[in-house]
Amino acid sequence: MILHQDIETIILVANKNELSFTATDKSTFIYEIGVGKINALLSLATLYEDIKALGIRPLLLNVGTVGSIRHPVGHVLYPAYYAQGDAYTDGFFLENTLFLRGQGLMESIPMDEFPYEEALLTSDRFINVTTAFYQDIKDFNPLAFDMEGYALASFCYQKNLPFHSIKIVSDNCDGTVKDWESILGEISGRLGNILDQFMRSLDQGKMATSSVS
Numbered sequence: 001m002i003l004h005q006d007i008e009t010i011i012l013v014a015n016k017n018e019l020s021f022t023a024t025d026k027s028t029f030i031y032e033i034g035v036g037k038i039n040a041l042l043s044l045a046t047l048y049e050d051i052k053a054l055g056i057r058p059l060l061l062n063v064g065t066v067g068s069i070r071h072p073v074g075h076v077l078y079p080a081y082y083a084q085g086d087a088y089t090d091g092f093f094l095e096n097t098l099f100l101r102g103q104g105l106m107e108s109i110p111m112d113e114f115p116y117e118e119a120l121l122t123s124d125r126f127i128n129v130t131t132a133f134y135q136d137i138k139d140f141n142p143l144a145f146d147m148e149g150y151a152l153a154s155f156c157y158q159k160n161l162p163f164h165s166i167k168i169v170s171d172n173c174d175g176t177v178k179d180w181e182s183i184l185g186e187i188s189g190r191l192g193n194i195l196d197q198f199m200r201s202l203d204q205g206k207m208a209t210s211s212v213s
Contacts, residue, residue, distance in 0.1 A: 003029055003050050009202065010047070011195070012062045014040065014148055017184055019063055021192035028199065029058075033148065036124055040148035044155050059162045059202070062152050063195055065170035065187070066120065066144035067127050074187055076194050077144055077167045078103070082153040083114065085121030085137065085145060098154055103164055106157035116140040120167065122150030127173040134173070145173065166191070166198060 003010075008027040013019050014035045023030055033043035044060075051058065066077065082100040099114040100106050119142050127134060127145040149165055156163035168191045170183050 003047075003054065005054050005056055007054075007056060007058050009059045009061055009199070012040070012044065012060055012148075012152060014064050018065050018188055019191055019195065020188040021063075021195050033152075036147050037122060037151040038124075041151045041155060044152060048155075048159060048161075057161065059164065060152070060156055061195075061198075062149060062163070062165040063191065064146065064148070064167060065184070065191075066146045066167040067171045067173045068144040068169045069129065069173050070141070070143070071169050073169050073171065073183065074190060075169045076191070077120075077169070079118075079120035079143060079149065079165050079167060081115060081119035081143075082106075082150045083116070083119050083121055083142075084150055085123040085127075085142070098157065100150070100153045100157055102153075102157075104162045105160065106153055106163055108157060116142055118143055120149045120165070121145050122147060126171070128175050129173050130175060144169065164198075166194060168194070 006026055007029045009029070011028065011030045012033050013030065014033055016030070016032050021030070031043070031047060033040045068075070071077065080101060080103050084097050094111065098108050099111050101109050117140070121137070121140065121142045123145055124147065125133070144167060146167060153163055168187050170187060
């Protein structure tokens with residue numbers, strides 16, 4: 001499908017193998033952004049130019065997998081807080097770091113108001129609890145870890161675009177990421193069903209708003 005003026009929702013997925021879902025109408029567009037913050041940001045920046053050219057303001061929905069220490073494989077999450085999960089956790093690095101909150105339009109909040117335990121932390125690596133890196137961030141006890149959410153949320157904050165994310169736990173940060181492909185076969189269908197329900201709820205919300213107006 002080619003991006004067009006009737007697009008209302010763009011689903012951003014790092015790898016299409018993460019999601020077993022087929023858009024059933026012309027208002028939904030699935031866009032593969034690649035793995036990692038840099039790929040995600042570059043892909044979204046390119047997409048944004050097309051969005052501007054068309055004069056549309058779609059909902060951007062990031063769907064994919066996360067690692068979580070607190071939730072079992074297959075558990076579905078709807079993050080509402082996003083933060084950098086790599087080096088920018090202390091000292092002067094924090095001066096230019098955003099702490100984001102939102103389901104829809106994003107807002108930046110002070111670090112001392114940011115609930116790390118409810119947040120999705122974005123890193124450039126798969127998190128493994130046995131590594132030294134994890135020791136530096138374990139006290140945050142975050143909701144989950146991914147590799148693109150913060151970059152996407154930050155871009156949407158800067159451009160005033162509505163943003164949501166739906167994530168499913170694919171590993172427990174215990175070094176079993178080598179089984180990721182086989183795990184995807186088990187959870188991508190469930191994530192697709194969850195996304196289908198979410199899209200239906202959006203449609204119902206639009207219908208309710210239309211009937212009121």
